Amino acid sequence: MLQTSAAPEPESRETPSARRKAHFFLGASNKRAKTVVLHIDGLDDSSRRGLCEEALLRIRGVISFTFQMAVKRCIVRIRSDLKTEALASAIAATQVMKAQEVVKGENGEEMLVPFPEDSSVEVEQNQDLPEYLPEDESPSLDPDRAVTRVGSAEEGASWLGAAANFLSRSFYW
Template identity: 55%
Template sequence: MVDALSVVTQLRDLASEPQNRETIVQDQGCLPGLVLFLDHKDPQVLFATLQTLRYLAELPQNVNTMKNELGMMVSLEALMEKSGLGVDITELAREVHRVLNTEAFRTPEQQKKRSKPQFFINSTNKKAKTVTLHVQGMDGTDQRGVCEEALLKVKGVISFTFQLALKRCTVRVRADVPTESLASAIAATKVLVAQQVVKNETGEEVLIPLSTAEVPIEENSHLPDYLPEDESPEKEMDRAISRTGAKQESSGSWLNTAASFLTKTFYW
């Protein structure tokens, strides 16, 4: 059954791939639907919607369209001021609002100076770290979903992206979260095993086994803690949540499904 959470989650995954961002924003149903989702009562829908908008705003030519979409800025400001929401939602709403306001005033030359994508980045924040994991057994989207559920249980996880073709998962966590706790959570699935990807002194990537024995895992009671990301010291990897197989066909099909769902739900 298609519902709001499944639609916005799929849109988020599609938006994480740069080649889809212009299409999503230009679609007549998706952007207005995302604006309406900003008033949704489910915090998971709110968080996924804000993640989607943040991805879409990475494409400079999307910014003015997004900023001028009816209700966009007003809804973001309402979330920024609303009490009772988790800090992750409030801060992410503030981040999207800031990007839409500042990106619109960048010159083309300034845009070129942005050498790499910045997702939830705040250079003043030094409380987070990036960990790259090789996840044995993650052979498709079903196993990716199992890995997602495992990581979401770990308190301190901020965000994560996948490269299914390489069986890689790049995780942003609080600096005080042991890498072993991520491996323990993944090992608890009984079908996946994680090793850390690091570079040796010659610059080659090597896999480091992680202990999963008697490593305490502090679990989330709700959504993951949010922290703005600082610049990763690691070489920037493909940040998209990979969708292997018939990529273009599946993306187009899901975009049509999302647009249809939004149109039927909100009658525009």
């Protein structure tokens, strides 16, 4: 009934659009966003970090950012149409910090590229920033007591209940 075919199978029937969808979240293929690594001179403590956060939050087009305080770096994800000079001018506007872009050379070594100091890049500002919740943990009503889940005593009486309890407590849901 079944016969083997001597004809070679086609290499790939994957269309370019299917390939693009598979890599949608990867930074290199996402055309709407790009990642910029900045080395920030003057990023020494948490107060300066707060100044830098405020400056970056005001720029329209900044998607996210993270800090590496040990090496004085900030990794910023921005829209592809936002110029990196806008980030540098916003950080320079704090008057206590200065940014340089970190790029990889041909051999893979990192190089710092300074931004022109006389560049006047117009930065589109976010006007209505939302009020964020405070980062302090909410105070507990009674710090001397531990909180536990309330359940019936019969819940763990059977082996199935005991297994369910073990699984629910062992895995992060």
